Amino acid sequence: MQLILTPELLMEAYRQELFPMAYNSGSPYIHWICPEMRGQLSITDIHIPRRLRETIKKAPFEIRINNDFEGVLRGCAEPTPKRPETWINASIFKVFCDLHKRGDAHSVECWKNDKLVGGIYGLAIGGAFFGESMFSRERDASKVALLNLVARLWKGGFTLLDTQFVNEHLKQFGAYELPHDDYKQRLDEALKIKGDFLLPGLAQDDIMNDYLSMRKN
Secondary structure: OOOOOOHHHHHHHHHOOOEEEOOOOOOOOOEEEOOOEEEEEOOOOOOOOHHHHHHHHHOOOEEEEOOOHHHHHHHHHOOOOOOOOOOOOHHHHHHHHHHHHHOOEEEEEEEEOOEEEEEEEEEEEOOEEEEEEEEEOOOOHHHHHHHHHHHHHHHOOOOEEEEEOOOHHHHOOOOEEEEHHHHHHHHHHHHOOOOOOOOOOOOHHHHHHHHHHHHHO
C-alpha cells in the first residue's frame, strides 16, 4: 500500500536517514532512499572557487529568503537538457509546500530585475539542513544561492548539510561522502541542536560578509 506523504511522515523519515524520490514527475509512487554512502558539504569549510568568490563580491543578484518557495520548487522540477526528468512528483511537491507553510522547509533565492533566476530549497530539522535541489536560469545563480545558504546555516548554528548524493557539480565545493554509520552519528548529534534558519533582524548581505570574513581568519 502506498503511504500518504505527510509532513509528519517526511520529518520522521529524515530523522531515520531516509528521503523520498519518485522515478519521474508523472509517477504516483514514492521510493524511500537510504544510501550506503551519504553526500555531505562542510558548512564551515566549503570550498569557494576564486571566480565564484569574485562573483559574490559583485552581487549580481538580490538574495531573498522564502520569498517564492513554490517558484523554487517549480524551477528545480522543470526539465533541462542535462536533466530531462525530475524526481519531484506531485506528492513531493505538495508535502514540501506544506512543510514550508509550517516553517520547516526553506528556500534561498536569487532574483534579477525582479525575476527569480535561481535558488535552492531544503528541510531544516534541529541543527541539520537537508538540501533537496537547486536550479539556475542565469550563470552562477544556483552556486550563489548555495553559498548564501551555507552562510546562513553557519550563522544559525547548524552543523550538518546533507546533499544526499555527490555529483560533479557539488564536487567543486568539496562535497564528500560519509558511510551510513558515520552519517547516522553526525545526524543524531545535529538533531540535538536547535538551529535558527530565519535569523530575524539580520540582513543576508551582512550574513554573507560575516561568513567570508570568518573564512579569511
